[in-house]
Amino acid sequence: MKALLSILFISMSTLLFAQEFNLPALPYSYSSYEPYIDAQTMEIHHGKHHQAYVTNLNKALAGTKLASFSMNQLLMDASFRSDAIRNNAGGHYNHSLFWEILAPKDKLTSVQASFEAAINAQYGSMDSLKKALTQAASTRFGSGWAWLIVTPDKKLMVTSTGNQDNPIMDVTKDRGIPILGIDVWEHAYYLKYQNKRGDYLSGIFNLIDWGIVSEKYTKALVDPLLSEIEKENWMALKDFHKVMAQTFHPCEDGNFVPLRTRSGELLAKAILFSASKPPVSKDKPNVHKALADLEEQCEKIHELVGKNAKDEVLLKEMTKAHDLFHQVEELCHD
Numbered sequence: 068m069k070a071l072l073s074i075l076f077i078s079m080s081t082l083l084f085a086q087e088f089n090l091p092a093l094p095y096s097y098s099s100y101e102p103y104i105d106a107q108t109m110e111i112h113h114g115k116h117h118q119a120y121v122t123n124l125n126k127a128l129a130g131t132k133l134a135s136f137s138m139n140q141l142l143m144d145a146s147f148r149s150d151a152i153r154n155n156a157g158g159h160y161n162h163s164l165f166w167e168i169l170a171p172k173d174k175l176t177s178v179q180a181s182f183e184a185a186i187n188a189q190y191g192s193m194d195s196l197k198k199a200l201t202q203a204a205s206t207r208f209g210s211g212w213a214w215l216i217v218t219p220d221k222k223l224m225v226t227s228t229g230n231q232d233n234p235i236m237d238v239t240k241d242r243g244i245p246i247l248g249i250d251v252w253e254h255a256y257y258l259k260y261q262n263k264r265g266d267y268l269s270g271i272f273n274l275i276d277w278g279i280v281s282e283k284y285t286k287a288l289v290d291p292l293l294s295e296i297e298k299e300n301w302m303a304l305k306d307f308h309k310v311m312a313q314t315f316h317p318c319e320d321g322n323f324v325p326l327r328t329r330s331g332e333l334l335a336k337a338i339l340f341s342a343s344k345p346p347v348s349k350d351k352p353n354v355h356k357a358l359a360d361l362e363e364q365c366e367k368i369h370e371l372v373g374k375n376a377k378d379e380v381l382l383k384e385m386t387k388a389h390d391l392f393h394q395v396e397e398l399c400h401d
Contacts, residue, residue, distance in 0.1 A: 086135065090114075090121045091163050099171040103270035105259045113166070116254055120158030120231070127151040139292055143299065145236035153238075157231030161212055164248045168283070169274045176278025181285065189223050193277075199225040200249060201268050210252040215280070216243035217287040219297030220347060235296065242296050246283035247275065294348070298396075303343035307336040308392070315389050323378050326385065330365075330372040337365035354395065361391040 093113055098106040127149065128134045133141065141148065141156040148156070170176075178186075178193070190196040196215070203225050204213035211229040218224050219242070226234060226241040234243050249271060256267035287293065298304065310333050314326040326333070341362040345354055368384050 087125050088121050088138070088159055090118050091166060093166055095171055095174065099174075100169065100274055103172075103273050104256070108254075108256065108258045111258075112250075112254060113162075117158070117162040120155045120162065123151060124155035124159055127155060139235065142233065142235040143237060143295065145232070145238050153236075154231050157233055157236070160235075161231055161233055161245075161248055161250070164245055165250050168247055168276055168279050169271075170276040170279070172273055175274075175276050178277035179281035179285070182277075182281035185223055185284065196223075196225070197272055200247075201265075203227040204249050204251050204268050205265055207251050213249040213251060214245050215247040216241070216245050217284060217293065218243040219293050219300070221288055221293070223284075235292070237299055242300060244287040244290055244292055244296075246287055247280050297346045297348060301343070301346055301349070303336075303340045304395070307340040310336045311389065311392055315385050318378075318382050318385050321378075323381060326368075326381060327372050330369040334362075334365045334369040337362045357391060357395045361388065361395060364388045364391055 090113075093109070096106075097109040097113070100106075100109055128136075133148075133152065138156065138160055141152060142160060145153045145157070183193070186193055186196050190199060200213050200215060204227065207213060207227045207229070209229065211227055212231075212233065213227045214225065214234055216224050216226060216234045224241055224243060226239075228234065228236075228239055232239055233248070234241055234245055236242075249268070251264060251268075253262075256264065260267040260270075310329065314329055314333055317323070317325045341355075341358040344350065364384065364387055368381065368388060371381060371384060
């Protein structure tokens with residue numbers, strides 16, 4: 068009976084907190100983007116292609132624990148997601164951003180001073196930034212996107228990704244928060260431009276609303292997601308976390324075999340973690356102190372395993388190590 072009630076509770080919880088993603092409405096009519104993007108392309112691109120990503124994403128999430136996850140949660144750990152979730156979550160996010168930063172030429176708003184200053188500081192001029200974006204978009208082989216992102220060190224960067232990947236995902240080399248995306252899938256331009264991607268790129272800059280991109284830049288600078296991406300890029304943290312999870316959690320369930328056979332590996336990862344250089348914003352004395360304490364605790368655990376210590380002693384010391392690791396993580400949120 069308890070098992071049945073648990074199953075019913077989990078099922079009801081999933082239904083209660085599950086969310087469905089929806090196709091965002093375009094802010095302007097399909098024909099408003101002419102002559103740079105024709106109305107038929109906009110209608111098919113938005114109503115067919117983007118709608119398909121939304122439909123398939125909801126289908127892939129239905130009935131799973133991921134159904135309650137935010138878009139950022141789905142994207143951040145893309146390497147752990149199924150192809151259906153990775154591709155369709157990316158397709159939904161990427162296109163939603165694309166529609167937001169496009170506007171008819173008579174509706175465009177001006178670039179904000181702070182964003183313009185950042186562009187000039189890194190690229191010299193708006194024209195140079197446009198050239199960099201055009202280069203990224205034109206050299207992207209096959210289908211994909213060109214991006215302007217804010218990196219974890221709060222700099223601007225032009226980059227590109229294939230298919231429906233984006234820079235939030237852990238599968239990408241250059242990570243950050245996208246504030247501008249240019250779709251270079253053929254369905255974005257083929258009806259009007261055929262295979263002439265360069266002509267499409269020349270036209271698309273007539274529709275980019277730099278005022279909206281400026282607002283996204285300002286918001287990205289203070290978005291906690293930047294810190295999360297920065298921490299995700301600290302590979303020594305991820306490597307230690309993996310071994311900690313694979314040894315500590317079995318102990319909680321009474322299985323001490325993983326710890327007794329891998330305590331040396333846990334210590335080795337702790338040593339590498341302590342010796343690694345944290346990301347710039349996490350490179351603080353209290354973080355280094357917590358890392359040193361964690362290494363010392365893992366050394367103690369390895370010694371206890373070598374002395375064939377009792378299970379309850381190992382669980383107590385592993386719990387301390389686990390708490391120290393979370394202390395490091397919490398310090399990295401500061």
